[in-house]
Amino acid sequence: MAKSSKPILWLPFAGGGLVSALITPALILVTGLLVPLGLLHLPYDKIAGFAHNPIGKLILFGVVALPAWHAAHRMRTTAHDLGLGAGIPVKLVCYGSAWLMIVISIVALLSV
Amino acid sequence: MSRRPYLRTVERNWWLSRRRYVVYMIREVTCLFIALYSALLTDGLVRLAEGQAAWDSYLTAISSPPGVLFQLVCLVFATIHSVTWFGVTPKAMPLMIKGEPVPPQTIIRAHYALWAAASLVVLIAAGV
Numbered sequence: 179m180a181k182s183s184k185p186i187l188w189l190p191f192a193g194g195g196l197v198s199a200l201i202t203p204a205l206i207l208v209t210g211l212l213v214p215l216g217l218l219h220l221p222y223d224k225i226a227g228f229a230h231n232p233i234g235k236l237i238l239f240g241v242v243a244l245p246a247w248h249a250a251h252r253m254r255t256t257a258h259d260l261g262l263g264a265g266i267p268v269k270l271v272c273y274g275s276a277w278l279m280i281v282i283s284i285v286a287l288l289s290v
Numbered sequence: 291m292s293r294r295p296y297l298r299t300v301e302r303n304w305w306l307s308r309r310r311y312v313v314y315m316i317r318e319v320t321c322l323f324i325a326l327y328s329a330l331l332t333d334g335l336v337r338l339a340e341g342q343a344a345w346d347s348y349l350t351a352i353s354s355p356p357g358v359l360f361q362l363v364c365l366v367f368a369t370i371h372s373v374t375w376f377g378v379t380p381k382a383m384p385l386m387i388k389g390e391p392v393p394p395q396t397i398i399r400a401h402y403a404l405w406a407a408a409s410l411v412v413l414i415a416a417g418v
Contacts, residue, residue: 192382195371195375196375198324198368198372199372199375199376199405200372200404200405200408200409201408201409201412202327202371203365203368203372204408204410204412204413206361206364206365207365207409207413208413209330209334210352210357210358210362210364211358211361211362212418213349213352213353214353214354214357218417218418219417220349222338222341222342224417225345226338226345229338238335241331242328242335243328245324245325245327246324246325246328246329246332248324249321249322249328250325252318252321253321253325255318256315256321259300259315259318260300260302261299261302263297275329276325279328279329282332282335283335285339286332286335286338287335287339290338
């Protein structure tokens with residue numbers, strides 16, 4: 179069978195699609211509505227404490243990185259659908275932005 | 291690569307010609323808002339790592355009118371993503387139990403139940 183990098187791109191796409199379908203609306207409800215309305219508070223001590231915990235780090239990373247990867251992959255196929263081609267520039271913008279978020283979030287989480 | 295595949299020219303607005311193409315494109319475009327919200331969260335992690343003052347200014351920024359407006363737009367598209375994602379699950383991962391195919395509606399309903407549970411977990415974790 180020919181070697182293909184597709185599963186490597188596909189698995190996190192599906193995983194990220196599922197994670198963001200299940201989690202993202204509730205997260206936005208928290209950060210975009212409940213916190214601004216003052217119904218909910220996200221005190222520094224509590225969130226930093228959560229991010230100190232290795233499992234907390236992993237959860238926060240998954241919540242940021244998986245949807246980012248999902249979005250990058252779908253953005254690439256949509257660019258193709260719009261006739262923007264599937265060349266290196268499109269891949270660089272789509273996967274590059276996801277990689278940027280992944281690296282920045284890892285660095286941030288490790289230094290919390 | 292030496293081969294030069296033939297690329298058919300594509301009209302940029304082909305998807306406007308039919309309703310179901312528009313619906314398809316709305317579904318695909320949700321990814322842009324998922325990405326933007328991920329960027330907002332990434333920024334949050336950076337501010338969290340920078341300390342109390344940076345975190346507090348982040349909370350102020352996401353609570354500002356432009357911050358809220360941006361996130362409400364993201365919320366609309368994130369919800370469209372959830373609904374359309376769950377809608378295709380029976381086709382993306384058809385399930386067999388004891389040799390019998392699970393009805394598509396059952397798979398979709400199970401995902402909605404999971405969505406409700408996951409949302410509840412997020413809200414409880416956030417301190418509702």
